[in-house]
Amino acid sequence: MAAATPAPAKKGAKKRKIADVQDSAAAPASAANSTPSDASDKPAPKKARVDAKPAATSKAKAKGKGKPKPKGKGNNSKTGKARATTAADASDASSTTSTEEALMLDEINGWGWKEVAIPEGALLTGADDMGGFMCLEELSGVDVVTKEYAGRAGKQIVFKKTKSFKPVKSKEATLEEGLDDEMMAKMGFVHVDTVLPDDDPEVVKRLAREDAKRRAMEQQGSGDGSGDESDAADHVADMTLDSDSEHGDVSDDADGDVHMSDANSDNVDEEVDEEEDSDDADSVRDPPTVDADADSASNDEDAADADDDDAEAASASAQPEPVDPSAPVSRPELPEPEGIDGMSAWTKVAPTINPWLLKGLADLGFTEPTAIQAQTLPAALMKRQNVVGAAETGSGKTLAFGLPILDYLASSDVVIKHPVGLVLSPTRELAMQISDHLRAVIKPFSYSHKLNRVNIITLVGGFSEEKQRRLIASSPHIIVATPGRLWDLLESGQLDGDHVRNVPFFVLDEADKMLEKGKFKELENLIGMMTKEESTTEWQSNFKVLPSAVKVQKPPRKRQMFVFSATLPTSGPTYSFRGKEITLKLLLKKLNLKTFETVDVTGSNKTTSNLIEAKIDCVPEEKDIHLYYLLTRYPGRTLVFVNSIASIRRLVPLLSLLRLPVYPLHAQMQQRQRMKNLERFAANENGILIASDVASRGLDIKNIEHVIHYQVPMTSDLYVHRSGRTARANASGLSIVLVAPKELPAYRKICDQLDKTSLKEFPIEHQYMREFRKRFNLARRIESAEHTVAKKSHDDSWLKRAAEALEVDLEANDSDEDEGERRKRIRHETMVDSLKAELNAVLDKTILPKGASKKYLRPELAQALNSATNSVMPASSTTATYDLKALRKKLTKKLP
Ligand SMILES: Nc1ncnc2c1ncn2[C@@H]1O[C@H](COP(=O)(O)OP(=O)(O)OP(=O)(O)O)[C@@H](O)[C@H]1O
16 A cells, blocks of 8 residues: 655755745655645744744745655556545636635645555545545645545545636746745735744834834935935844845754744743754844845945946945954944833933833833842942842842843943853753843843844753853853853853853852852852953863863953842851851852942841741641642642652652642753743642752742742741742742741741741641541552552563563563462552542542632731731640750760
């Protein structure tokens, strides 16, 4: 049995545009059994900003790019194999239909059909199975049917035309010329060169308005002055996605994919790879360049005006000047952006702030600065001072240090072609979030003109180095990185040391964490590299930098530094980390930061006033039940922090069995999975993230309602950061700590360090706990039985593999034992099934009485928490005994 497929498409031309995306989607696949497909067969290009219609055809297709030459059209019955034919071969010009449909059928005829083998019975079991075969039934007017062969077994696929088509009367598309623009427009194509550079409806509308205005002006005063023309050309260039040859490369990336995504698309996307790809594409697409289009447009005009006799001279003068790539390129003059009238609160603290940043802030709804921003900007943006900043979690520190960098970029007269900002973050997720946040603010400026594109890249572990190399090559303006990955890239010579050493802005976010002794060796190396005046052999040997990696020739420019955290000890002599006292002085000495402004807007207890804090005393064995109770009783986006990855691995399957939407997050997970889980958590309003402290700092996920500390955190700083994932940006939130008797000393220390007498006892409805316990215990039993089955089958397969490797006949030696084991496994499996049935039956019933409020922060609960007079330690019932025991133990130890 055989089916037909067109010959593989020719490799597309190098200069591919948006229309080609559609084309490649519609191009026939070359794999066996694959067939010509409609554009819908392949996913649309990620974030393509143009709705190029109709999807199944394209300008490039019409031109014949990538289209196989018609061949093998004749009858091949001689071969004895089936051949797909199309009834559209017999053209019928009598009736009229849309040119689009006609073109499609024309295409089918045009593809060079060839035979490929299909395994007997795999596809052609009946006409019913043909539905969607090759996606051709998507084409209006084509049916896919099978036909018995005359006189022999087997079936034949036939594409049957069900409508008549009038061939396109206008100029026929040829491989060389394609359809003319008029024809393309009639068919509903959007010319790729008119595609706007953004899918943001606001920007699209504004650019369209400006375009209309400009056209009207051009028509009115046509010919008067070249300035207008060059403006117009500039604008067209601005709106062009990839009209010059430099952009041809976009389509030719390693994956063969064309990426036409939003310039700000470093967002967490479905696939990490895609996300990075899109970032790559963006970066490659838009390096700051001389606007050659505008130049050549006006030069062409000049040449056209020249006297014929002087044609040669005119054409010589029309040659564009050779461009020195290192020469500064001026930024276009931009009009004042609209919609920034209500932003005076910002200009009050930073009068010179670039209006395009105000526009970005206004678009985000940030009409006034937060306290840390209001106090940082005068020093950082107006006076260009170093700033050491401390402010509560969720109080907007990212923009406090980000705005001065963005302002520098937006206010430069010339196009900047090198990195100006380096932001270091302790975790990958936080680094990506910082990049996204900065991009969101600079977006209107970035899209105001092609030359204004601000390129922010993220360099973190977990992504392929190849992709990160491509990002580095994309002329980034701001690099947001984790120290480890940045150092790797420097050490291996992939990132030029000068890029890092000469940045005029350097940010250390979560600085206290970053500077923990021994935690970030790479950071110490980086700081050493950045703070040394000159490259010396001593320095190089100290930090083991490959000489090729760091080409430091000159001392760094004056650099502005930002050192930020929610838990920086700006006042008071010291702060402690795991028993070690660290002074701020020591911290700043490491950074070689001698002069700086301190901005500290943290309250005495370091947590935000919108945070309601409570605790639950319970013995370790009861923690699971209490957790289950809280998660079920009060649904809402909840982040559960645990102290060990083992706890995550234990809790996630149990809570999943109990039908809770739980997602794990810890450092041993693959980066792709980490991103996916964060995405899922952020998308599910009742989502539950069970995380290690990798999620404790900086993560800004909207509307996290509750944070639960399953175990008492090791330090008060950690408690502050964990709790700070809720109650962000003026929202309210609840943090609950589950305290086991053994954890009381750690808990007390935290309270002490944060100036809290104690936390309020969270009210538990004990009458329901029995039922919660019953359900949880069922889940535990299922888990344990499943574990036994899984372990057994794992052991078996290991044994089998080992036996195979040793060429031992397992069956013969172990058959008796196998039988016993097999019975055991069946018993376990049966038990799992019946336990599951039991659990499902109880889960179908609700525990809470009808009408019980499920709102966590319902007023009476908040009231109860606030008014509780819990001045003594919470575990009042257990504290005394616990303390006594502990004391006795201590005393006994001291005795000789
Ligand atoms: N001026 C503003 N007005 C309103 N919201 C703002 C403003 N500035 C920032 N935000 C929002 O506040 C939230 C918290 O900001 P950000 O992540 O910078 O906080 P942070 O202080 O760095 O927190 P953390 O210490 O946890 O890292 C973000 O969602 C951000 O978009």
